[in-house]
Amino acid sequence: MPRILICDDDPDIAEVMGEFFQDHGIDSVITHSFDEVVAHRPEALSCSLAILDVNLGFGQPSGVDVFRWLQREQFAGTVVFLTGHAVTSAILEGARMLGVPILSKPIEGETLLRLASAEASA
Amino acid sequence: MTRAPAATAPEIIEARRGAATAAIIALAGQAALAVVDSRSIGWSALVAARLGHVGIAAIALALLWLRPPSIRAAEVSFALAVIPFQLVLLVSELEFYARGDVRDHGSWYQLTMLGIATLAPADPMLPAFLVVMLGVQRVLLRFLLGVVPLAPGEPWLTLIFAVVAVGMLVSRARRREFVANAARVAAHAAALERVARLLLLVRDRANSPLQTVALGAAIVKRRCPDQQRVAAAMDRAVHRLRKLSKALQRASRSFERAPL
Numbered sequence: 001m002p003r004i005l006i007c008d009d010d011p012d013i014a015e016v017m018g019e020f021f022q023d024h025g026i027d028s029v030i031t032h033s034f035d036e037v038v039a040h041r042p043e044a045l046s047c048s049l050a051i052l053d054v055n056l057g058f059g060q061p062s063g064v065d066v067f068r069w070l071q072r073e074q075f076a077g078t079v080v081f082l083t084g085h086a087v088t089s090a091i092l093e094g095a096r097m098l099g100v101p102i103l104s105k106p107i108e109g110e111t112l113l114r115l116a117s118a119e120a121s122a
Numbered sequence: 123m124t125r126a127p128a129a130t131a132p133e134i135i136e137a138r139r140g141a142a143t144a145a146i147i148a149l150a151g152q153a154a155l156a157v158v159d160s161r162s163i164g165w166s167a168l169v170a171a172r173l174g175h176v177g178i179a180a181i182a183l184a185l186l187w188l189r190p191p192s193i194r195a196a197e198v199s200f201a202l203a204v205i206p207f208q209l210v211l212l213v214s215e216l217e218f219y220a221r222g223d224v225r226d227h228g229s230w231y232q233l234t235m236l237g238i239a240t241l242a243p244a245d246p247m248l249p250a251f252l253v254v255m256l257g258v259q260r261v262l263l264r265f266l267l268g269v270v271p272l273a274p275g276e277p278w279l280t281l282i283f284a285v286v287a288v289g290m291l292v293s294r295a296r297r298r299e300f301v302a303n304a305a306r307v308a309a310h311a312a313a314l315e316r317v318a319r320l321l322l323l324v325r326d327r328a329n330s331p332l333q334t335v336a337l338g339a340a341i342v343k344r345r346c347p348d349q350q351r352v353a354a355a356m357d358r359a360v361h362r363l364r365k366l367s368k369a370l371q372r373a374s375r376s377f378e379r380a381p382l
Contacts, residue, residue: 013337
């Protein structure tokens with residue numbers, strides 16, 4: 001089964017998503033910021049799927065920064081952005097321009113499992 | 123019956139400015155002319171009329187200063203400052219006619235008409251009536267009392283000025299209405315945009331907790347088989363909140379597209 005990198009500044013979402021994946025036998029690496037992803041570099045790069053919140057807090061590096069860091073570090077897995085924001089923001093626009101799938105919160109559990117199983121079968 | 127929309131602050135300021143200018147012109151102009159006339163023709167009914175007009179113009183200014191700012195107050199002050207011009211011009215024409223002296227009153231009528239057309243605060247009806255009455259006075263003096271104007275072509279030239287002045291009043295009133303409507307439309311659009319942004323903000327703020335609850339419900343369903351009713355209730359609640367979130371987004375989009 002794949003290992004999933006979760007990066008969301010909302011600790012509740014990150015923890016519950018991790019628990020959800022664990023219930024389905026999927027291991028996850030839970031982080032809440034760019035710095036935490038970098039701090040967990042080996043575990044992060046070992047994941048095959050990264051679910052990144054686009055906005056990681058005011059004044060903080062965004063999910064786009066995490067994506068660029070993963071690219072620089074030769075991350076081999078798939079990246080999807082998760083956002084709760086419908087309002088157009090510069091960060092969201094930047095994420096759209098990268099051509100990375102953007103999923104809007106709240107996302108169904110089944111959708112998360114489909115993403116994970118797609119990576120497992122890839 | 124529809125109520126006229128409340129005047130905006132710029133409309134009131136413009137109306138007050140017009141009324142104040144008219145009152146100051148009346149006050150200063152008539153005071154200066156009273157001095158000139160008292161020296162040239164001596165103390166007379168004309169000088170008394172001019173001094174009376176000075177007093178009324180001062181009252182108009184005081185009212186404008188003391189009463190709360192409004193279009194109505196500006197219109198009352200303007201009327202007080204301007205109406206006496208008619209009487210003063212009448213007295214002046216009769217005075218000079220009786221004396222057999224010559225003064226070109228036509229230009230005074232014309233100046234007064236254009237002044238009214240330029241400075242009238244808001245509703246054009248009373249100012250237009252005053253302009254017409256000035257023209258009528260000129261014609262009546264000529265044909266009923268035989269006061270022969272000095273300039274050739276009078277009183278018809280003055281009547282042409284009256285038509286021009288009324289046209290200016292109507293044009294200004296239409297422009298004021300257009301500007302006021304544009305300001306109201308802009309304010310309405312800004313209010314709709316604020317509502318749309320608020321709806322989107324509410325939706326955005328609700329999405330993260332909703333995500334937590336949705337996944338939490340899925341976990342409860344899997345981990346607690348004996349709590350299926352609770353898990354199902356949570357699922358339904360999440361479903362309703364999801365629908366509400368989509369409705370908020372639709373509503374915000376419809377506000378953004380709302381016809382103004």
